[in-house]
Amino acid sequence: MYQAALFWLVLMIFFIIVEANTVTLLSIWFAAGSLVAIVAALLGAQIWLQALLFFAVSAILLACLRPMFRKYVKPKVVATNVDAIIGSQGYVTAAIDNLEAKGQVKLGAMEWTARSTTGEKIPEKTLVKVDKIEGVKAFVTPVKVKEVK
Numbered sequence: 001m002y003q004a005a006l007f008w009l010v011l012m013i014f015f016i017i018v019e020a021n022t023v024t025l026l027s028i029w030f031a032a033g034s035l036v037a038i039v040a041a042l043l044g045a046q047i048w049l050q051a052l053l054f055f056a057v058s059a060i061l062l063a064c065l066r067p068m069f070r071k072y073v074k075p076k077v078v079a080t081n082v083d084a085i086i087g088s089q090g091y092v093t094a095a096i097d098n099l100e101a102k103g104q105v106k107l108g109a110m111e112w113t114a115r116s117t118t119g120e121k122i123p124e125k126t127l128v129k130v131d132k133i134e135g136v137k138a139f140v141t142p143v144k145v146k147e148v149k
Helices: 002-022 027-042 047-073
Strands: 089-097 102-107 110-116 127-134 137-142
Touching (some): 002 027, 002 047, 089 110, 089 137, 102 127, 102 137
Antiparallel strands (some): 089 127, 127 137
């Protein structure tokens, strides 16, 4: 009886350590199943019943509670470095010509080598939007400026 409870206790501690190191909300449900199996072992349940309770409780908690908890603990991804540049606007400082492999844009305080996303030439001083970054090149398209009447 106590050997089975000790086994489930060791298993529960293992699952808690795994969860603490991964924070995936996966192992914690197996730790809860282990806790139920410990209680069953201390009450004198057969080993097959302990295992059944472990799997049943773990599966039910995993299926029912994990999706709900993941919604609340999902980290918000903040765009940093290059990711923050995508979608930003800047001005062409050297005319962009993909065929001649020329062009630069100023994005914030930095100068970037630029290419046209569509392949069209973009003249100097044109307002552009960054579509993507590949290596050290910014791929841009001209911004259509609406006229005010």
